[in-house]
Amino acid sequence: MARVVISSALPIDVRPWLGDADVVAPSCGSLSRDALLAAVEDADALICLLTDRIDEELCARAPRLRIVANHAVGLDNVDVQACTRHGKLVTNTPGVLTEATADLTMALILSVARRVTEGDRLVRSGGWRGWDPGLLLGAAVSGQVLGIIGLGRIGRAVARRARGFEMRILCAGRSRAPEDLEQSLGATRVPLPQLLAESDFVSVHCPLTRETRGMLGEHELSLMKRTAFLINTARGACVDEDALARALEKGTIAGAGLDVFADEPRVPERLIAQPRAVLLPHVGSATSQARARMAELCATAVASVLRGERPVHLVNPEAWSSGDWR
Numbered sequence: 001m002a003r004v005v006i007s008s009a010l011p012i013d014v015r016p017w018l019g020d021a022d023v024v025a026p027s028c029g030s031l032s033r034d035a036l037l038a039a040v041e042d043a044d045a046l047i048c049l050l051t052d053r054i055d056e057e058l059c060a061r062a063p064r065l066r067i068v069a070n071h072a073v074g075l076d077n078v079d080v081q082a083c084t085r086h087g088k089l090v091t092n093t094p095g096v097l098t099e100a101t102a103d104l105t106m107a108l109i110l111s112v113a114r115r116v117t118e119g120d121r122l123v124r125s126g127g128w129r130g131w132d133p134g135l136l137l138g139a140a141v142s143g144q145v146l147g148i149i150g151l152g153r154i155g156r157a158v159a160r161r162a163r164g165f166e167m168r169i170l171c172a173g174r175s176r177a178p179e180d181l182e183q184s185l186g187a188t189r190v191p192l193p194q195l196l197a198e199s200d201f202v203s204v205h206c207p208l209t210r211e212t213r214g215m216l217g218e219h220e221l222s223l224m225k226r227t228a229f230l231i232n233t234a235r236g237a238c239v240d241e242d243a244l245a246r247a248l249e250k251g252t253i254a255g256a257g258l259d260v261f262a263d264e265p266r267v268p269e270r271l272i273a274q275p276r277a278v279l280l281p282h283v284g285s286a287t288s289q290a291r292a293r294m295a296e297l298c299a300t301a302v303a304s305v306l307r308g309e310r311p312v313h314l315v316n317p318e319a320w321s322s323g324d325w326r
């Protein structure tokens, strides 16, 4: 009987997709690193989270493992090359969390600009003294310039929403949408320094890779307008958090909306101390619908591989062609 390890309790029960497989999963919370390493020793399939490190050590401990189904679109937690070397297929969950993450990006844009969380704190603290024409003046969103770094699926979904706010859209980054698509989104491709200098909101939507780690550092942040906001719903490590904290402290940018951090769940005290930063606990895809679809995609990928079929959203086709996964 095939053994499927799920590293964490998922919001939906995926057993119906897994037939008669023996499913090993915690009833709540997540397996520790050591428990995960022990569990994969005799596993045929693994469904893991973005918080699990899938590396050489894990691959070496899991001789029977045929598939790593990552319950995320980002793959920065998975050493795909190591998986390929060890003959393990890797899948992710693109598409199903695009709209949820784009919605949250807009929520952060609106929150930082219109000081939503500051207003909420004021009301709850009992400190609100009544309507005041100067109270919590924020920044306009409609008609402003939005700079999107990474016009992939999520970046494009953000651009579609921003058009409803009549924003002018600039884009930069490696993932290059076909020109007609950029045109239909009303997005103008510019070099990154120009995007940083002209945008009222800079929103990060690229994957975390060797190239994008620390991509927005001291110099890049210094190019932004004093009135501009940085939004990050991608990966925390794309931004140098010390440099961001300094920019917020010195007021060289107006604020930041962050759903992701470099060393989660640790959030730098200097960011917590910033009233103009809105900080969320990595909930970009956290709608019941998106999370259910993510779990379903992982389970159906595992079921395909256990039947000997190629899974959808396979990210290392070379591992499939080599046949070593069998």
Ligand code: GLV
Residues within 6 Å of the ligand: 050, 071, 072, 073, 074, 075, 097, 234, 284, 285
């Ligand atoms: C979430 O951050 C994901 O990569 O799916």
